[in-house]
Every structure is written in C-alpha cells, then in structure tokens.
Amino acid sequence: xxxxxxxLNESFTLKKLLETYLELRQHFQELGFSEPQLEKPxxxxxxxxxxxxxxxxxxxxxxxxxxxxGFDMSFDELTxxxxxxxxxxxxxxxxxxxxxxxxxxxxxxD
Numbered sequence: 251x252x253x254x255x256x257x258l259n260e261s262f263t264l265k266k267l268l269e270t271y272l273e274l275r276q277h278f279q280e281l282g283f284s285e286p287q288l289e290k291p292x293x294x295x296x297x298x299x300x301x302x303x304x305x306x307x308x309x310x311x312x313x314x315x316x317x318x319x320g321f322d323m324s325f326d327e328l329t330x331x332x333x334x335x336x337x338x339x340x341x342x343x344x345x346x347x348x349x350x351x352x353x354x355x356x357x358x359x360d
C-alpha cells in the first residue's frame with residue numbers, strides 16, 4: 251500500500267466525494283438515464299450541475315490535501331485510486347438498460 255493510500259482511506263474529503271458521487275448516480279437513476287446517456291445527457295438539471303461541480307471541487311481538494319501533507323501523488327494516481335471506488339458505486343446504483351428517460355408512475359399507465 252502506498253503511503254497516500256493510508257491517508258486517503260481515512261480522509262473525510264474522500265468520504266464526502268463518494269457521498270456526492272452516490273447522490274449524483276441516484277439522481278441519474280431518478281431521471282431514468284442509461285450509461286451511454288452519461289456521455290451526452292439528454293437534459294441537464296440544476297441538481298446534476300451542482301453535484302458535478304461539488305464532485306470536481308472535492309476531487310481537487312482531495313488531491314491538494316494529499317500533496318500538502320507531503321505525499322507524492324499525481325492526478326492520474328488519484329484517478330486510479332478512485333476508479334474502483336466509483337465503479338463499486340456504479341454497481342450499487344445501476345442505470346437503465348434501454349436509456350428510456352421517461353419516468354413512469356401508475357397514473358400514466360392508463
């Protein structure tokens with residue numbers, strides 16, 4: 251385990267980043283997005299934009315925290331560290347297969 255990984259495993263900023271990512275994925279679920287639609291979303295909501303901005307800010311803060319404590323870590327190394335964590339969240343919050351963006355409810359099914 252690299253020294254910065256020990257720091258990251260206990261980082262409050264990392265926990266907040268993962269919570270923000272989970273909230274973003276759940277918002278995508280609510281909107282009925284599919285994975286391919288994430289490359290070019292059919293719509294942008296204020297919540298989506300807020301969470302995306304928060305995620306980017308938290309990621310940048312996390313990298314800054316790690317380097318300010320004297321750990322040698324690049325953006326690419328942070329991305330490699332985050333990828334399996336974010337992938338696990340993706341597994342726990344699957345998006346629609348067909349990309350149907352219409353929300354259904356029982357009143358619309360008549």
